[in-house]
Amino acid sequence: MGGSRLDLLKNFPYRRLNALLEGLEPSHDPLFLQIGEPQDAVPDLVLPTVNAHAGLFGKYPPPNGAPDYNEAVARWIEGRYGLGAGSIDPVTQVTALCGTREGLFQAALMAVMRKRERMRDPGVAPAVLVPNPMYHVYFGGAVVGDAEAVLLNATAQNGFLPDYAGLPESVLDRTAICYLCTPGNPTGAVASRDAVRDLLALARRHDFVLAVDECYSEIWFDTPPAGGFDAVHDLGGTDNLLVFNSLSKRSGSPGLRCGFVAGDPALMEPLMLLRSYGGAQVPGALMAAGTALWRDEEHAEANRRRYLNLVEIADHHLAGIPGYRKPEAGFFLWIDVSAQFGDGEAAAKQLWAKAGVKILPGRYMARPDPVTDTSPGDPYIRIALVHDPETVGKAMTRIGAVLRGA
Incomplete structure (x- = not known):
């Protein structure tokens, strides 16, 4: 990775989208489906719980999370x-996070330092294994940690799940951390239980951290998707595993910033140490609300039904359009628009100008090949189904008309 490493962090999706659409005027009232931010009201128990614990705003929160919160998560x-x-164990195997972004980022820094200490050749850079397309925090952790980001394409040909096991032994031996997002952002693909188990076994053989990002794990339509702790159930022990989740999607409460990381105590200890220097903590009153949410499944089931309805609305309007497929889980549509527009950037411009719908080009969720300047996200657009059913229905009607008429 040549040039300024800080320059590598400037490639942020929404900044690029604003530049792409600059000067274009939407022909309809604008609808914003580019960001995966839940738009429904927070569960009813949130505000009363925050108000009941408002006195905690006058105290520093416990550095690793409130005991009740960590207990509820465990x-x-x-x-x-x-x-x-x-x-x-809620004491040694769980810690609270402000969402999951900071924890996913800091896990890379911790894992890279850990790997450097264990490698025989200090001149060889540790590797960070990243799916491509990706949640950009994974790549950012590799850049700031001064590691090599090894990108593995997630495409229709491999079921949108990167083949980490196919990497050369020499790469796996110097791998510090491997990111697995399931259900996937942006693809909506779900890793099987066997795949998660095999990846954890691979991490143990080569002594790297498996970081499983499960932010969308509770938005499913048929059966609950497998996760990192299913592999624990199958293999025994939490060695080499860190699992990340939050209430942003499960409970429709992104503003609470209540998340967690849980797993191997031997990894949790250095991660907590690192966080004591640069990690923010969730305010106590918000953690109290988070505790109540982790203990309640009724609202999560209602939230899941809501997203199933939104996916069915999208499916009703878009089924049969070339490149469309129903997501396995989560609330993103990942649509191949290459047949109609050539690439996702061209589609984004047309959808904004002709339909007033703002979506995200798939290229902005991926990193391009430095030689060909192409990425596995180029043919795609990502659409976030996060609004009320009426708004989603209106958006899907407009999107369908543009995609069919292109």
């Missing part, structure tokens, strides 16, 4: 993944 993990009661 018990939720056990119930969600069929682990025995008491399998997860």
